[in-house]
Amino acid sequence: MSEDRREAEGGRRLRDAGEAERREQAVRDAIRRELSSDEPADRPRAEDPGPAPGAVIEMEHISLSFDRPILDDISFLARAGETVVIVGESGTGKSTILKLLLRLLSPDDGRVYIDGQDIAPLSYAEALRVRQKMGMVFQGAALFDSMSVFENVAYPLREHTDLSDDEIEARVREKLQFVDLAPDEVVDKLPSALSGGMRKRVGIARGMASNPRIMLYDEPTSGLDPLTTGVITRLIIKLQRELGVTSVVVSHDIRSAFRMASHIALLYERTITFFGTPEEMAASDDPYIRDFLGGL
Amino acid sequence: MPGILSRVNVAAKKKIFAVQEYVSLSLASLRFIFARPFYAQDVVQQMDAIGVKSLGIVVLTGFFTGMVLALQSSVQLKTFGASQYVGSLVSASMIRELGPVLAGLMVAGRVGSGIAAELGSMKVTEQIDALNTLGTDPIKKLVTPRVLAALIMLPVLTVVSDVVGIIGGNVIAAAYVGIPTEAYFRTVWEQIASGGFTLRYIPNDFIQGLVKPFIFGGIISTVACYYGLATTGGTEGVGLSTTRTVVAASVSILISDYFLTQIMLSVLGT
Numbered sequence: 001m002s003e004d005r006r007e008a009e010g011g012r013r014l015r016d017a018g019e020a021e022r023r024e025q026a027v028r029d030a031i032r033r034e035l036s037s038d039e040p041a042d043r044p045r046a047e048d049p050g051p052a053p054g055a056v057i058e059m060e061h062i063s064l065s066f067d068r069p070i071l072d073d074i075s076f077l078a079r080a081g082e083t084v085v086i087v088g089e090s091g092t093g094k095s096t097i098l099k100l101l102l103r104l105l106s107p108d109d110g111r112v113y114i115d116g117q118d119i120a121p122l123s124y125a126e127a128l129r130v131r132q133k134m135g136m137v138f139q140g141a142a143l144f145d146s147m148s149v150f151e152n153v154a155y156p157l158r159e160h161t162d163l164s165d166d167e168i169e170a171r172v173r174e175k176l177q178f179v180d181l182a183p184d185e186v187v188d189k190l191p192s193a194l195s196g197g198m199r200k201r202v203g204i205a206r207g208m209a210s211n212p213r214i215m216l217y218d219e220p221t222s223g224l225d226p227l228t229t230g231v232i233t234r235l236i237i238k239l240q241r242e243l244g245v246t247s248v249v250v251s252h253d254i255r256s257a258f259r260m261a262s263h264i265a266l267l268y269e270r271t272i273t274f275f276g277t278p279e280e281m282a283a284s285d286d287p288y289i290r291d292f293l294g295g296l
Numbered sequence: 297m298p299g300i301l302s303r304v305n306v307a308a309k310k311k312i313f314a315v316q317e318y319v320s321l322s323l324a325s326l327r328f329i330f331a332r333p334f335y336a337q338d339v340v341q342q343m344d345a346i347g348v349k350s351l352g353i354v355v356l357t358g359f360f361t362g363m364v365l366a367l368q369s370s371v372q373l374k375t376f377g378a379s380q381y382v383g384s385l386v387s388a389s390m391i392r393e394l395g396p397v398l399a400g401l402m403v404a405g406r407v408g409s410g411i412a413a414e415l416g417s418m419k420v421t422e423q424i425d426a427l428n429t430l431g432t433d434p435i436k437k438l439v440t441p442r443v444l445a446a447l448i449m450l451p452v453l454t455v456v457s458d459v460v461g462i463i464g465g466n467v468i469a470a471a472y473v474g475i476p477t478e479a480y481f482r483t484v485w486e487q488i489a490s491g492g493f494t495l496r497y498i499p500n501d502f503i504q505g506l507v508k509p510f511i512f513g514g515i516i517s518t519v520a521c522y523y524g525l526a527t528t529g530g531t532e533g534v535g536l537s538t539t540r541t542v543v544a545a546s547v548s549i550l551i552s553d554y555f556l557t558q559i560m561l562s563v564l565g566t
Contacts, residue, residue: 025528102429128431136429142422146414156430206430 026066054079055113056214056246062100062110070096072270074110078263080213083240083247085257087292088267094250095139097267098216101248102136103127114214132160135207139219141199143191149176149202150187156210175205179235197228204235208245215239217249221256229256236260254293258282266292314526321525322518325439338441346407346442346517347449351456353402358457361394362386362464370473379473383483386465391488391505395458397553399450400512404545408520411442412541415524416534424525434525443517450513451506458505492565500564508556512549519545 052058058077064070070093078084086094099105100112103119112119119130143152153172157163163171173183179201191199200220207215220236221229233256239245240260251257257264258278266274266281266289274281274289281289369385415438418424427434462484469475491501523537523544 104425104428124433128428128433131429132431134429136426138422138426140421142426144423144426145418145421159430159432 052077056080056082056115057084057101057248058111058113059097059100060111060113062097062107062112064093064096064100064105064107064109069270071100071107074267074272076263076265076272076275078246078248080246081240081244082262083236083249083260084263084265085249085251085261086265086267086272087251087254087257090252092267093270094252094267095218098136098218098248098250101216102131102134132156132210133212134214134216135210135212137200137203137207137215137217137220139222141191141203143199143202143206145191147190148187149189149191149194152191152202153206153209155206160210171209172205175209176202178208178238179205180231181205197224197231200224200228200232201235204232204239208239208243211243213244213246215245215247217247217251219251219253220249221251221253229253232256233259317526318518318522321435321439321522322443322514324435325443325518325521328433328436328440329444331436333436335437335441338437339444342441342445343449345410346403346445347452350399350403350406350449350453353406354399354453354457355460357398357402358390358395358460359464361398362390362461362466363468365389365394365461366465366468367472370469380475380479381483382465382469382473382475383462383480384487386469387462387484387487388491388501390458390461390465391501393553393557395454395461396505396508396512397549399453399457399509400516400549400553401546403446403450403453403513404516404549405542407446408516408541408545409538411517411520412524412527412537413534415521416527416537417531419525419527420530420533439518439521439525442521443514446513446517447510448513450509450516454505454509494564503564504557504560507560508553511552511556515548515552516545519548 055077056079059074062074063072074097076084076086086097088094096105100107101114103112103122106120114130114133117130119127122130143149144155147155150172153175154168157168157171172187176183176186181198181201186194186198186202191202194202204220215236217236220232224232236247236249237260240247249257249260258281261278263275264278264281265272268274268288274284274286276284282293284290365386366382370379370382373379373381373385415424418438424434424438427437466477466480469480470477488499488501491499491504493499494503520541523541527533527537529536
């Protein structure tokens, strides 16, 4: 996006609306602009240092602002089979990082590599294809209300594969079993008939239906009771251990973050102030980190 | 003063931006009618939801409107000693105006609000994001089938409304005015024929009466999808989108009806 266009965009923003509403509106507009444009994002790009070797997911010096800066110089990477948990207070732009990884948003500056491919310059149609490499689990599961559990989990398979009905049926059952749901009991149910924890599990099953190598989770344990939180946490660990999936988890649940993370990234004031293993984090004497871990 | 001016400026830009968004959504939804993949099953499902399930309300409103037209016009026509022309009046009013507009308003209220509420709640529960993430274009999957179904079904509903309305007029004409059914339908046909024909066999009244609902179908579905997808602010936002859809679609139908009439009268001749 050129400087001029950005200037013009700045003008139409509401001034008197509430802060939160304004930000939401800005994010929405930015997403819609991205979605409605078939043109590759065309902004001057500095020399390309390329992705780090071995990185499946990498963010390099990502900056993003709408009305005000949201993210500032974010860099982190996840190697194959690793789980990176991004923690931070609510409203610090954690979910925005997932939207950037899915290219529902495009950064103002910096690069996002998925499997070594820079995804920022992709057109909308190309971005749809890259997204198929990733399974996303939404905060509220975001299951399609009008479809049964079976149709929800089968959706990515019907959309993008030539699998026969029998193969799809087998795959759906396999995934539901993986997330510890009894296929016979749930396949015909509508999402509204499920509990929050079950919905989350169906969401995970749908995310992993097409066997993606990358999984993204937006607040996987928020709003769940401690017992279900443990179940979901164990599931994420199981995906990593048994299937070697690379994951990025956004969470403010520090307890489950410590259990599943290969690395923890702490987002504070728009940037990552700490990136390291859970042990390194526990050993840190940074006052903010100590405060943040205070609840542990 | 500069405060007010800049506020007007911001508000105007926001409105223009919204119109631009609406137009680009509508064009994209029409373009996708001809682009793979086709979601035929969704189209059929929407034709059922928009068309078949609206039949009852359209039949009911059409029938009573036809009856009241006959009742009112018989009183007026009697003063001129022209009671036998009740059929002409009912058919002209129903086919040209009331059939399309009534069907349009009923569908705007029943279906437009439904579409806005459905897409709106999908938006606030991140289901639209989920579609994008699963590699599906939400416009293609959700908007295009609804627009296509409305474009097809609105003219069909209008024909039903016209027929039922004219029959309703017949009931009243026979019962209260004393016009035999045969004479009633003769005046109906004379009225249709008097409007002239295009390509020798297609009555101009039919063209007028079918182009309108086609356009109304496009208006209702695109307006509803636009407000639905633009929903923010949780369940409260869904309610707001629903209300806006019904108001905007109904007003647009009535306003565009005037201009469509004017255009078609000048194209087809009176």
